[in-house]
Amino acid sequence: MPEVPALLLILFLAGLAAGVINVMAGGGSTITLPALILLGLDAGVANGTNRVAILVQNIVATLTFSHDKKTRLKTSFRYALWTIPGAIAGAFFATHIEDALFEKILAGILILVVLSMLVPTNYSSIGQDPRHSIWAGPSLFAVGIYGGFVQVGVGFMLMAVFVHLLKIDLLTTTVHKLTVVLIYMIPALLLFAFMGKVDWILGLVLAAGNAFGAFFAAKMAIRRGEKVIRIVLMVAVMMMAFKILGII
Numbered sequence: 662m663p664e665v666p667a668l669l670l671i672l673f674l675a676g677l678a679a680g681v682i683n684v685m686a687g688g689g690s691t692i693t694l695p696a697l698i699l700l701g702l703d704a705g706v707a708n709g710t711n712r713v714a715i716l717v718q719n720i721v722a723t724l725t726f727s728h729d730k731k732t733r734l735k736t737s738f739r740y741a742l743w744t745i746p747g748a749i750a751g752a753f754f755a756t757h758i759e760d761a762l763f764e765k766i767l768a769g770i771l772i773l774v775v776l777s778m779l780v781p782t783n784y785s786s787i788g789q790d791p792r793h794s795i796w797a798g799p800s801l802f803a804v805g806i807y808g809g810f811v812q813v814g815v816g817f818m819l820m821a822v823f824v825h826l827l828k829i830d831l832l833t834t835t836v837h838k839l840t841v842v843l844i845y846m847i848p849a850l851l852l853f854a855f856m857g858k859v860d861w862i863l864g865l866v867l868a869a870g871n872a873f874g875a876f877f878a879a880k881m882a883i884r885r886g887e888k889v890i891r892i893v894l895m896v897a898v899m900m901m902a903f904k905i906l907g908i909i
Contacts, residue, residue: 718872
């Protein structure tokens with residue numbers, strides 16, 4: 662078995678990859694959660710620990726986009742208000758079920774998220790200004806419940822709401838997605854921490870990797886726009902497909 666420094670390096674690199682994927686697309690937790698579990702954490706603590714990295718990652722990415730005047734914080738905050746109650750409810754449920762049951766649920770979710778990546782999605786550029794949809798609020802509340810519970814693949818769900826329901830372009834969608842998750846992650850992480858479901862040392866190591874990955878991805882998105890986001894989306898989907906087929 663590798664020694665501790667090597668394990669921490671592996672965790673950092675997992676966070677680095679996840680940070681890029683999470684900013685550009687989603688599904689980075691399909692890398693980091695298994696990595697944390699392989700390091701010896703039970704699934705419940707891994708779920709809480711992963712949120713330290715997600716929070717730091719989204720702070721870095723949001724600040725990077727804000728520096729280049731790409732954020733729309735007031736609008737993002739209004740969207741986040743729908744997710745906060747759901748996130749608290751989801752986190753409460755996740756911290757009060759038995760670890761054995763949560764591990765089975767997590768395994769099923771990971772499989773479903775990976776399978777969902779195989780479904781073709783048209784992330785066409787539509788516009789920066791959202792259109793009205795009566796389903797947007799309830800959908801964001803439901804996403805909050807899911808994100809508070811497990812977080813895996815929540816980026817794809819938010820993209821679906823912003824692109825398909827609100828008809829927002831992909832770059833603006835990416836910025837909203839990061840800010841919304843940042844906001845609802847704060848009460849969710851506090852609840853996990855209160856219940857003793859966070860390993861802070863591993864969480865901060867992972868967060869360092871996520872932060873570097875998020876900074877790099879945000880800069881690339883700003884410079885290259887939707888083109889680079891589409892490329893990373895395609896690569897992320899192909900990697901998950903290869904993983905299912907046992908190629909990697």
